[in-house]
Amino acid sequence: MTSSTLSTMENSKERLGNAFNGYAMLALFAAITVAAVVLLFTVPPGADGSTAEKIGFLAALITSAVVVLVGLCGFFMIQPNQAAVITLFGEYRGTVRKDGLHWVWPWMMRTKVSVRAHNIHSERVKINDLRGNPIEIACNTVWRVADTAQAVFDVDDYKTFVNIQIEAGLRTVGARHPYDDMSDEDKTTLRGSADVVNRELREELNERLQVAGIVVDEAGLTHLAYAPEIAGAMLRRQQADAVIAARKKVVIGAVGMVEDALGKLSADGIIELDGERRAAMVSNLMVVLCGDRDAHPVVNAGTLYQ
Template sequence: MTEKDAWSMNGYLGIIIIAILLGCAAFSLVYRQFSLGIICLLMAILLATGLTLIQPNQACVVLFFGKYIGSVRKEGLVITVPLSLRKKISLRVRNFHSSRLKVNDVNGNPIEIAAVIVFKVVDSAKAMFDVDQYEQFVEIQSETALRAVATKYPYDSFDEHELTLRGNAEEISNELKTEVHERLYVAGVEIIEARLTHLAYSTEIAQAMLQRQQASAIVAARKQIVEGAVGIVQDAMEQLEQDGVVKLNNEKRVTMMNNLLVSIVADNGAQPIINTGSLNDD
């Protein structure tokens, strides 16, 4: 089913034509031309049955004895096919805010997630005839798409190259928009925007996952500190040996490297011990 234009004319012009027909009918009945008067009266009544008022950003779906004739999008007072059934559909932009869904991420961790979907109807025929109650269809399919996207990615990760629900909101929103659009295209609905509005671990594991996040963050930070410290020590040792400041054997080199690493990596500041020489005069 695809939307098409239905026949329509300006409603104010139609009212003038109806008034003329009624005047002709009255004139004919006065002068006893009953057949002409009845025809004019019936024509006026038929045209009046096609009068309808359409608001801005609204479509009027026209059915004639069960057959789809077309849709009218002209705002204001119009006259369309007489004796037709007309159903109106809003074309305005609307929001759908999903409830908080409990799903498992790709690692099996239970999370709570919610999203807002901004949409509008672009094909009134599809919305009316291809699905049953398109608004309810939008809600169910949006939540289904949100569940599908949430199960593809982890909630959080310290791998910079891995997409996560918490760290890549823009990419996740774009994928959610694409997923919802594919599901709602059949209903003649266009998705304007899709955004996550709530994301958190489920209450039963929130405390444990917080401790896990803290531990993972500490490990990642320690790893980066150690890698930086090794680089600093290597550069310092190479610079000392190249400048000829000191000449160290393997044992002294290991001791010096150990002391430098400890002083750089330690949480507390290193306490230096100053060697001022020996008390022995020899």
């Protein structure tokens, strides 16, 4: 759903609804019931009463019974972190958020909406990252209803709407960045920049769900992996990168050690080497320091130049 489409929609706005105190109304209906019962058993119309009196007495009893029975349909209970959207013949008349027993006119419709925090773990979806590599990605989202009027009237089914938009937002954010840093230009990656990606995902979902009055409090990736068809190749590439990085560190350390050794020998006047023998000594030291296996020394019984 594009921003231009959202701008043309007439968004609903939650407002406070009016409802009577349910406990007071319950006491009122109980009093009417008790009065009708007392009237029935204590002041029945005499046998010699006129027909009008009998009809009036019967009408009063029937009216009391109807008022009580119909009135009981107006009671509804609000649990903590729950709201009720009130409508009258299709017209929005407000939202009741205060928990407890309430009463409205029986012909007013009540739609209960949970405003508690909801937790959704999305299914794994297969997408292409910024470089076109197929990856599998999933996320966990914590959301809640902030505007009950928008959630009920501006979308058809806000829970289904949330599930679909989570998948769409996940695909959008996942396609913005590469899975891993394959070049120096990749400053933000899905694997190495979790804070940045999670923040972008939360902002993307809040923008998409704004039309439904939904607020996303937390969103983060829970699964991130290469698709099975390229997982083996990418694993070998990661292993090669690790080997290269380790070799680079070993070589840099070896060069520093050789430099320190030659400088120490020259400074202390232990030995003077010409250019050729100096290069040979550097080569031998580098082989010893950078080799994968332990070096086996060879004792030279002659001179240095033999």
